[in-house]
Amino acid sequence: MNRYFDYAATHPMTHAALDHYVAMAKNVYGNPSSLHTQGYMAEDYLTEARRLIKQALGLDMLRGKLLFTGSGSESNYIALTSLRKRMKGKEVITSWHEHDSVALLLEEWEREGIIVHRLKLKDGKFDLDAFTHLLDRDIGLVTLQHVNSDTGWVLPLHHIQCLLKYKKILFHVDGVQALGKIPISVEGIDAYSFSAHKVGGPKGVGALYMERLIPPPYYPGHHQYGIRPGTIDVPGISAFAKALGERQEQLTRFQRNFMAFRAILKEKTSAHVHWLEFDEQSPAIFSFVSHQRDGQWWMTELDDLGFQVSAGSACRAGQNGPNRMLEALGYETSACHGLVRISFGAYTTAEDTSALADAIVILARRVEHHEQTFSR
Amino acid sequence: MNRYFDYAATHPMTHAALDHYVAMAKNVYGNPSSLHTQGYMAEDYLTEARRLIKQALGLDMLRGKLLFTGSGSESNYIALTSLRKRMKGKEVITSWHEHDSVALLLEEWEREGIIVHRLKLKDGKFDLDAFTHLLDRDIGLVTLQHVNSDTGWVLPLHHIQCLLKYKKILFHVDGVQALGKIPISVEGIDAYSFSAHKVGGPKGVGALYMERLIPPPYYPGHHQYGIRPGTIDVPGISAFAKALGERQEQLTRFQRNFMAFRAILKEKTSAHVHWLEFDEQSPAIFSFVSHQRDGQWWMTELDDLGFQVSAGSACRAGQNGPNRMLEALGYETSACHGLVRISFGAYTTAEDTSALADAIVILARRVEHHEQTFSR
Structure with missing residues (x-):
């Protein structure tokens, strides 16, 4: 799936x-x-x-x-x-x-x-x-x-x-x-x-x-x-x-839906990952920053669970390097590799978004558990 | 149609x-x-x-x-x-x-x-x-x-x-x-x-x-x-x-069909227009040269009768000027404007080609009649 x-x-x-x-x-x-x-x-x-x-x-x-x-x-x-x-x-x-x-x-x-x-x-x-x-x-x-x-x-x-x-x-x-x-x-x-x-x-x-x-x-x-x-x-x-x-024609409806999807993600996952929010932001894109794993790891792990997300602009896919937007936002270098981009479209549903949020939590917990094990 | x-x-x-x-x-x-x-x-x-x-x-x-x-x-x-x-x-x-x-x-x-x-x-x-x-x-x-x-x-x-x-x-x-x-x-x-x-x-x-x-x-x-x-x-x-x-996969069949369409055009119209033939020629393109009318005239008149043809490469459409291939073949300048290109594809039929040949004859006769009237 x-x-x-x-x-x-x-x-x-x-x-x-x-x-x-x-x-x-x-x-x-x-x-x-x-x-x-x-x-x-x-x-x-x-x-x-x-x-x-x-x-x-x-x-x-x-x-x-x-x-x-x-x-x-x-x-x-x-x-x-x-x-x-x-x-x-x-x-x-x-x-x-x-x-x-x-x-x-x-x-x-x-x-x-x-x-x-x-x-x-x-x-x-x-x-x-x-x-x-x-x-x-x-x-x-x-x-x-x-x-x-x-x-x-x-x-x-x-x-x-x-x-x-x-x-x-x-x-x-x-x-x-x-x-x-x-x-x-x-x-x-x-x-x-x-x-x-x-x-x-x-x-x-x-x-x-x-x-x-x-x-x-x-x-x-x-x-x-x-x-x-x-x-x-x-x-x-x-x-x-x-x-x-x-x-x-349906821009308002799309924007309202996308805002609802963001709310679902935030509500379910904010205890685990850090979402990037701005005063002026496209509702179609919602990204989080992970300090422990790079975007590539999240992308691959979420793909295994059936969800396709991105580790930043697809046009730079295959290239590694710190994310420039995160650098510009003042993130430390290690975190600049940890961007995970979620983006919505005409066929996104609240149900799928909710399932994605659950998957993010599962993975975040796995990372936290792993970090705790190693720091012990 | x-x-x-x-x-x-x-x-x-x-x-x-x-x-x-x-x-x-x-x-x-x-x-x-x-x-x-x-x-x-x-x-x-x-x-x-x-x-x-x-x-x-x-x-x-x-x-x-x-x-x-x-x-x-x-x-x-x-x-x-x-x-x-x-x-x-x-x-x-x-x-x-x-x-x-x-x-x-x-x-x-x-x-x-x-x-x-x-x-x-x-x-x-x-x-x-x-x-x-x-x-x-x-x-x-x-x-x-x-x-x-x-x-x-x-x-x-x-x-x-x-x-x-x-x-x-x-x-x-x-x-x-x-x-x-x-x-x-x-x-x-x-x-x-x-x-x-x-x-x-x-x-x-x-x-x-x-x-x-x-x-x-x-x-x-x-x-x-x-x-x-x-x-x-x-x-x-x-x-x-x-x-x-x-x-x-069907190249041979296409080529055979296209050669048959050319034969229909030649048989019905050769008394009126001059077809360009070469030892080595793509069967998909068959053009004739008209000395009395330019390609644009033929294109428009045939379009009125329901047939779309070309007056040479579509990429130079809208531009007037002598056809360089005809110049290269040694045609006199007036004739170099008179190229009419017929080209075949997957959905060309013998019946349509035969109808096109009839339309070419009708137009050619109209031109000939006009020329005779004026030369009298």
């Missing part, structure tokens, strides 16, 4: 999105660039998907451009590579706990001479003072994760937008873990990245909202404003729009 | 591939990087898909690397960008009639100082003499399309492989229109690009076979040998393997 609590890594396609995908694959299979009935039909569905997705971003149809990519990581890559060409200042502000697709690219930029400032959290909060102070420097770009993938921590986006409003600083936000989990408005943001499979759309579909068109990082082609090559996956994109629309 | 003859632009997902996709999306939705049951299961299906696809390329499981991308165009981009870093010589050989994803990238390389030689056809054949002659120069890379997307013309791959065998020249082949249409062996090829949606797999899945690992063109990440970012679309890739496996 498998009980899946790794929705932040990837969410299975929702029933509605999958049904829609099947109908599209059967009936709307043309290449939207083709100037015939099948092409026009594909183009129509693509336009409608753009409209629905822009609506979820709080935009009307005519505002900005929506580019479809292969993943949230690719969206981040295109956004940053492209914005770099328009940067007025020579320095970049980011955080200490970004996704690899941002963090590793910025490391490359540093080797090429760009100065990168990495903000750390201050008492679990975004360090607005440090940020404001840095804005006096020659900053060309700010790139920050909207919702932290390991802990659900939420960036105070509105504050930052206000601070940047009258400065000519480009602003990119990695919204992969935010879309469909918390309300979003991309007003005042130059580029916002997200991904279909995190909200019940198909894998292999990412997207990037851009306020203005930007020069292409790829070859000069014809698809998608000349920015991204390849036949557009209209069935996948349309299924994404379906999943997202459904999600947005 | 729509009768689709634009399978070379994009092939609808086959019934088997779509059923498989649905089963995968429901049951194997994990991220293959995740170290838990859902992750391991996804990894197992990914490995099996790699095995099936390598088999279709005439390779055993342990040979080379298979990278999954978002499209054939992206595969071409990654292949060329990566091989460039390993080029020993400073010049490149290609043809006059490549897909834009290759042609436009090479134009960029030229601006950066790389010398690019573009071969033209000689009497409808690959110019082996000119090619052999060029090999005396400082050639580092040869990149050629296996099957021409506009005409079905087939590259004499084996001859070229033999000529390159003892030289340290890298060889990339764009096999997007070859896979599942003609028998393939990638022996002696450094990189071979292809795409799922051309053979009844899902859109948004491309692939690239590489003989040896190459440095990444993207950011230094962790997915797919550190070459391509993003959560791997295992359901899509597995459905691609399903479609391809089915196709390979």
